[in-house]
Amino acid sequence: MEHPENNQEYKGLAVNRGIEQPASVNPYLKAQRKAKRRTLSVAEFVEGILQGNVTILSQAVTLVESVKPEHQSIAQEVIEKCLPYSGNSVRVGISGVPGAGKSTSIDVFGLHELQKGGKLAVLAIDPSSERSKGSILGDKTRMEQLSVHPDSFIRPSPSAGSLGGVARKTRETIILCEAAGFDKIFVETVGVGQSETAVHSMVDFFLLIQLAGTGDELQGIKRGIMEMADGIVINKADGSNVDKAQLAATQFRNALHLFPAPDSGWTPRVLTYSGFYNLGVKEIWDMIDEYIAFVKENGYFDYRRNEQSKYWMYEAINEHLRDSFYNNEVVKSMLADKERQVLEANLTSFVAARNLLDAYFAELKK
């Protein structure tokens, strides 16, 4: 009779019980890696960042992006200490619908800017990104020249989370990058959602990349995005496409007339270029330089940065207040029912709101 313990289907390699299995990987590897990844002290982080050490900067950004409380507490101390050294940069937001050639353009724009000297950080906000480590490489690969440039630092969007969370991490990363001496910051966004507002609220100049095309193609732009643009640039103005791009530029110029004048006093411009053939890129950055000089002269540059700092303080407060409410267990248990009563016209929207609020505040007092 077979041993009862062996009375099992054959499953390939058998495990002999009672015998310790060898580790599947080199047991010393983990220890080695741990040693390498020893968390630096706050002072070491700050020192490394201020010296422009990109490896340490990168590690600090990883802490900023971490959800672990112990990482966050170090990250916040580091950011706090870096804050006085931040701010000395030009921050440009770059948005455009998928397919507009954003990555190629950023590659060319970045190289153009780096030829003038200085250091460039390319960050991103994409709350939808379910980032694996693979796609970091993906991002870098699409920016062929920047990814191997010694004075560039490319960091994709923090992984998926609330827009507020993702935006906060990107904004904190800007502080660290600036403290590390990066004087040109690009913040890329995907052009398909509310993330534009977030990017617009952390940059000095908002550049919208568009494609020439029929009215239908242009409908990819989301509400309000065109009105945020300090400059609109039409990509792929090359070869047989030049006329179409010029026509699109004219259309956009006419459309911009229908919008209110921006607070900056700057009149948004529309230019055409070719990212692939590197045509018209200089003109775009001349425009941005001109804008920066203009708003530094009239005081809007500082005004906008201050408004942005306040904006993020109030955003953080409002987001936290909402989270506290909607994640409250009592509220969660009542919400669907109140919504149903509102939709069935048994309760006005305002009475339903008051019922939920009363329950919430009673719960907080407990």
Add this chain to the structure above:
Amino acid sequence: MEHPENNQEYKGLAVNRGIEQPASVNPYLKAQRKAKRRTLSVAEFVEGILQGNVTILSQAVTLVESVKPEHQSIAQEVIEKCLPYSGNSVRVGISGVPGAGKSTSIDVFGLHELQKGGKLAVLAIDPSSERSKGSILGDKTRMEQLSVHPDSFIRPSPSAGSLGGVARKTRETIILCEAAGFDKIFVETVGVGQSETAVHSMVDFFLLIQLAGTGDELQGIKRGIMEMADGIVINKADGSNVDKAQLAATQFRNALHLFPAPDSGWTPRVLTYSGFYNLGVKEIWDMIDEYIAFVKENGYFDYRRNEQSKYWMYEAINEHLRDSFYNNEVVKSMLADKERQVLEANLTSFVAARNLLDAYFAELKK
């Protein structure tokens, strides 16, 4: 020697001290008015409203607009009881920059609609209005024909307050008007601020009145308003102005191509008209009728109304949460200082927010 009490400059009619002055108005008048204005019971209000009694409707709206808690508590009960009888109307939001001829247009539009039968209520949202009783009359006078029409009910914006508060009162007034049999609701707004979003969130069709003119004149439109429009109508298309109006219409049509298609599936149209000469008004209301038929057919009409009810519930919650925070005494005492620290780069926006939130929630637990 003159009496010391008379040793005064001559100021016209003298007041003889020690003699009781007669009341400047009939002392019985107040008592009479009080008797007239005896507050009705909730049941009487509801009955009167459902019978279409405009005097009682008007009194109920006054309670809705009152800040007194005892008035609010009656108002909420009345609204609650009217709610099942509400909803049976077409709600049209009408916006336009000052000078676009909104009042004249609404007068003409309203009369055109009333010729088809039914009853029309004209409400307004203008959070900036420091309304005195005089300007109610002013509003009515500008709508010459509607103000004397037996089937119209004109009510200016609730007096100044937060946009949320003003919008809430207007939304509740819509409920009462509908319960009173008003099957056409116009909600007017001033075209110079966020109130458009509020109006857009309580109507079925959003109509934007524009003027022909140069690009500069058109810059009066605020961010995002054009994108809300289900229809844009260019006023003053009469006499020598017709060509200019047609040109403006073409420009707006082209600009609308640059916007995303609305969720309704409806393609916003641009028409010209003359409010003063009553030209092209029928075409505007044919368009609105067509729109209503279209969205009732594809289900968007009900979908949008449901979304609006939910929107107002969540708006009321979020506004109350913010009010509770920013009116908290501890928060108020800390806020200016935290803002200063953020602006001086001593504190990140997020740490400042957290400090304030910690203090707030600690205070709530007390």
